[in-house]
Amino acid sequence: MAEITRFAPSPTGHLHLGHVASVLHAWRAATESGGRFILRVEDIDTTRCRPAFIADLYADLAWLGLSWPQPVRRQSEHMAQYRAVLDHLAAHGLLYPCFCTRRDIAEAAGAPHHAPDGALVYPGTCRHMDPGLRAAKLAAGAPHALRLDMARALQWPGAATLTWHELGEGPQPANAAAFGDVVLARRDVPASYHLCVTHDDALQGITLVTRGADLRAATGLHRLLQHIMGWPAPCYSHHALLCDAAGRRLAKRDGAPAIRAMRAAGMTPQQVRQAAGAEHPISAVSSGTGSL
Numbered sequence: 517m518a519e520i521t522r523f524a525p526s527p528t529g530h531l532h533l534g535h536v537a538s539v540l541h542a543w544r545a546a547t548e549s550g551g552r553f554i555l556r557v558e559d560i561d562t563t564r565c566r567p568a569f570i571a572d573l574y575a576d577l578a579w580l581g582l583s584w585p586q587p588v589r590r591q592s593e594h595m596a597q598y599r600a601v602l603d604h605l606a607a608h609g610l611l612y613p614c615f616c617t618r619r620d621i622a623e624a625a626g627a628p629h630h631a632p633d634g635a636l637v638y639p640g641t642c643r644h645m646d647p648g649l650r651a652a653k654l655a656a657g658a659p660h661a662l663r664l665d666m667a668r669a670l671q672w673p674g675a676a677t678l679t680w681h682e683l684g685e686g687p688q689p690a691n692a693a694a695f696g697d698v699v700l701a702r703r704d705v706p707a708s709y710h711l712c713v714t715h716d717d718a719l720q721g722i723t724l725v726t727r728g729a730d731l732r733a734a735t736g737l738h739r740l741l742q743h744i745m746g747w748p749a750p751c752y753s754h755h756a757l758l759c760d761a762a763g764r765r766l767a768k769r770d771g772a773p774a775i776r777a778m779r780a781a782g783m784t785p786q787q788v789r790q791a792a793g794a795e796h797p798i799s800a801v802s803s804g805t806g807s808l
C-alpha cells in the first residue's frame with residue numbers, strides 16, 4: 517500500500533540526530549511503499565517555538581536530501597480548526613473547564629498517580645465543581661484549561677474496546693483511561709498536542725504514523741479521539757529512540773549535537789544520515805501537492 521507518512525516536529529530547538537532517525541523512518545516508509553512524505557510543523561506553543569528554528573528546520577532537512585510538498589502546514593495558523601473540534605466535544609458533554617494550577621493539582625493528587633506520558637493524572641477537582649461557581653468563574657474570565665471527561669468519553673459506543681494497529685505487531689489495546697482527564701486545550705494555548713496531532717493526521721490523510729516509541733502509549737488516547745470524532749484510524753510504526761554510547765536517549769535538553777554543528781564540523785549529509793542509523797541511502801520519494 518502506498519503510505520502517506522509525516523514528520524511532525526515542534527520547532528523548539530535545532531534538529532538533532534534523534535530527529536534525523538525519526539524523519540528517515542517516515543521517509544523510508546513512504547519511499548519503500550511508493551507513497552508520499554509530508555512535513556508538518558507543530559508550533560502551537562508560541563512561547564517555545566521560534567520562526568528561526570522553522571527556517572533552520574527546512575534548511576537542515578533539505579541539506580539532508582529530503583523534499584516535501586508545499587505549502588507546509590503550520591499548526592499555529594489553524595487554531596480555528598482546533599476550536600471547532602473542541603466545540604464538537606463540548607457539545608457532547610465531553611469537556612469541562614479546569615481552573616487548577618499545577619500546584620493545585622499536585623496538592624490535590626494525594627498519592628500521585630502518573631499517566632504514561634509522566635504527567636500527573638488529574639484528580640478530577642473541577643469535574644465536580646458547582647455549576648454556579650463554574651459559570652461565575654468563566655464569566656469573570658478566570659484562566660482555565662479544557663479537560664476531556666475520560667469516564668464519559670469511554671461510554672461513547674465502542675470506545676471501551678478500541679485497538680490500534682502497530683505495524684509488524686498487529687492490534688494493540690488502546691488504553692486511553694490511563695491518561696485520565698487529559699488536557700485538550702491548555703491554559704496558555706487554546707489547544708493541545710493530542711488534539712492537534714489527531715486532527716491533522718486525519719485532515720492530511722496520513723495512513724501510517726511513524727514516530728518515536730516515547731509516544732507509543734499516547735496512541736491509545738489518540739485512537740479514542742479519532743473514534744469519537746469519526747476520523748479514520750491510521751496504522752502506527754513506533755521506532756526505538758536513538759541513544760548515545762552510554763545508552764541515554766538523545767534529546768536536546770541532554771545536549772544532543774545539532775545537525776548544524778555536525779555540518780559546520782565538515783560532516784556530509786551521508787555521514788549524518790549514517791550516524792542516525794540509516795542503513796539505506798536517501799532515495800527519491802514522490803511529493804504530491806500539500807494538503808492543508
Ligand code: GLU
Nearest residue numbers: 524525526558713727731
Ligand atoms: N510534535 C511532536 C514532537 O515533536 C511529535 C508528534 C508526533 O509525531 O506524533 O514530539
